[in-house]
Amino acid sequence: MVGIVTYGSYIPIYRIKTAEIARMWGDSPEHPEKGLNIQSKSVPGYDEDAATIAVEALRNALRRKNIPSEKIGAIFVGSESHPYAVKPTASLIAEVIGSYNAHAADLEFACKAGTAAMQNVYAMVKAGMIEYGVAIGTDTSQGQPGDALDYSASAGGTAFIIGKEGVIAEINETVSFVTDTPDFWRREGQRYPSHGGRFTGEPAYFKHIISAAKLLMEKMGTTAKDYDYVVFHQPNGKFPYRVGKRLGFTKEQIDPGLLTPYIGNTYSGATPTGLSAVLDISKPGDRILAVSFGSGAGSDAFDITVTEEMERFNRDAAPKVWDMIKRAKYIDYATYLKFRRMIVEVD
Amino acid sequence: MVVPRFWRERRYRYNLIGTRCPECGTVYFPPRNVCPKCGRKSLGKMEEFQLSGEGKVYSYTIVHQNVLGFKYQKPYIMAIIETPEGPKITGQIVDVEPEKVYIGMPVKAVFRRIAEDGKAGIIQYGYKFVPDWNKMELEKEGT
Numbered sequence: 413m414v415g416i417v418t419y420g421s422y423i424p425i426y427r428i429k430t431a432e433i434a435r436m437w438g439d440s441p442e443h444p445e446k447g448l449n450i451q452s453k454s455v456p457g458y459d460e461d462a463a464t465i466a467v468e469a470l471r472n473a474l475r476r477k478n479i480p481s482e483k484i485g486a487i488f489v490g491s492e493s494h495p496y497a498v499k500p501t502a503s504l505i506a507e508v509i510g511s512y513n514a515h516a517a518d519l520e521f522a523c524k525a526g527t528a529a530m531q532n533v534y535a536m537v538k539a540g541m542i543e544y545g546v547a548i549g550t551d552t553s554q555g556q557p558g559d560a561l562d563y564s565a566s567a568g569g570t571a572f573i574i575g576k577e578g579v580i581a582e583i584n585e586t587v588s589f590v591t592d593t594p595d596f597w598r599r600e601g602q603r604y605p606s607h608g609g610r611f612t613g614e615p616a617y618f619k620h621i622i623s624a625a626k627l628l629m630e631k632m633g634t635t636a637k638d639y640d641y642v643v644f645h646q647p648n649g650k651f652p653y654r655v656g657k658r659l660g661f662t663k664e665q666i667d668p669g670l671l672t673p674y675i676g677n678t679y680s681g682a683t684p685t686g687l688s689a690v691l692d693i694s695k696p697g698d699r700i701l702a703v704s705f706g707s708g709a710g711s712d713a714f715d716i717t718v719t720e721e722m723e724r725f726n727r728d729a730a731p732k733v734w735d736m737i738k739r740a741k742y743i744d745y746a747t748y749l750k751f752r753r754m755i756v757e758v759d
Numbered sequence: 760m761v762v763p764r765f766w767r768e769r770r771y772r773y774n775l776i777g778t779r780c781p782e783c784g785t786v787y788f789p790p791r792n793v794c795p796k797c798g799r800k801s802l803g804k805m806e807e808f809q810l811s812g813e814g815k816v817y818s819y820t821i822v823h824q825n826v827l828g829f830k831y832q833k834p835y836i837m838a839i840i841e842t843p844e845g846p847k848i849t850g851q852i853v854d855v856e857p858e859k860v861y862i863g864m865p866v867k868a869v870f871r872r873i874a875e876d877g878k879a880g881i882i883q884y885g886y887k888f889v890p891d892w893n894k895m896e897l898e899k900e901g902t
């Protein structure tokens with residue numbers, strides 16, 4: 413049995429209300445809440461980045477179950493906001509946990525680099541190359557001020573340790589679907605990404621998530637009714653309901669893992685953190701479908717079953733996702749610009 | 760800070776690793792090669808010792824005139840943290856308003872960016888402290 417042995421998340425404490433962003437840009441204050449179903453988004457503190465979020469998430473995972481550092485054979489960090497353009501985040505993680513013999517690499521695939529990390533670690537464990545591996549999805553994504561992404565691009569991350577011993581959530585199967593769809597991109601040297609506006613919906617998000625989810629359910633012989641929870645990538649608070657409805661899922665299956673209305677889109681952290689929120693409340697026997705989406709474009713789908721080991725697992729040793737969501741400090745747009753280093757100073 | 764110095768100290772800064780004197784049990788952070796109490800008896804015997812990251816505010820100050828690189832964080836809180844293992848550590852307290860900090864406040868260590876050498880230089884990571892919300896809630900409840 414290969415699956416999740418422990419997990420932990422981290423969401424920065426700062427939030428900005430989307431009504432405050434709308435006030436700044438002269439949009440209707442109801443626009444982000446009604447149009448996107450996002451009322452606030454998380455903002456990293458001035459001294460936080462994708463690497464610090466990754467470390468805090470992994471430390472939370474290790475608080476729940478300590479895995480000796482020498483047994484961790486792989487570290488994959490998925491992010492589109494790695495602090496350095498050249499210098500890996502994964503080597504910093506290896507140093508922090510003291511896993512000097514780990515296979516370490518950074519991944520990037522818009523919002524699905526976190527689940528891509530999970531697939532890599534899963535494969536290495538399954539192949540018997542490593543005993544345990546770390547997969548992290550983390551981001552401090554940025555939208556151009558005044559752009560639609562300014563309402564949603566946020567910060568957060570989740571770490572999973574995947575192995576064969578002490579599995580709390582078995583990964584029954586994972587599949588992917590990928591095409592060359594340019595719905596969202598950022599060219600070298602550009603500070604902010606560009607996107608295809610409405611084009612990001614139907615040919616990108618919906619096509620890829622539906623294709624990956626259907627492929628997985630066909631392979632497993634399941635329907636939406638077989639799952640207790642479903643986690644979709646969540647670029648806003650509306651798309652997951654729409655894609656869920658088309659695949660036959662209900663609001664009750666979606667809500668526990670839908671975080672975007674309160675913390676925005678944590679990009680590579682989004683599907684992993686939604687899954688983390690579901691693991692916070694799930695019980696043995698629960699079946700979970702998780703489907704990520706990364707622009708450019710692709711989806712990874714996971715069929716997961718919570719095991720009896722969850723009963724013995726010390727979930728309370730680290731903060732739960734919804735507790736972190738509730739602990740919030742609201743800031744205004746000027747402070748947001750300061751924290752996100754978007755104030756241009758003349759040297 | 761020059762790159763090699765940061766590189767040499769990274770282990771201690773990332774994980775609050777100090778040293779412990781096997782003769783008298785005293786823990787030091789930052790690490791010391793010799794125990795000032797036991798002198799030559801401790802020479803070559805000091806052991807690495809990882810602090811838990813827990814602590815309480817022993818004293819603090821609010822900095823309004825920032826040092827280089829801290830302009831966007833002012834006013835910021837610098838504190839001496841008393842750890843259960845013994846050492847008193849100087850560090851920044853973040854994620855809390857300066858007026859809410861008090862002596863005796865429970866804190867815990869977190870991993871943050873400390874400084875960066877301009878826009879092209881290396882980013883230095885290390886420990887800072889944040890309020891330990893769970894312990895503060897227990898204090899409020901009087902348990």
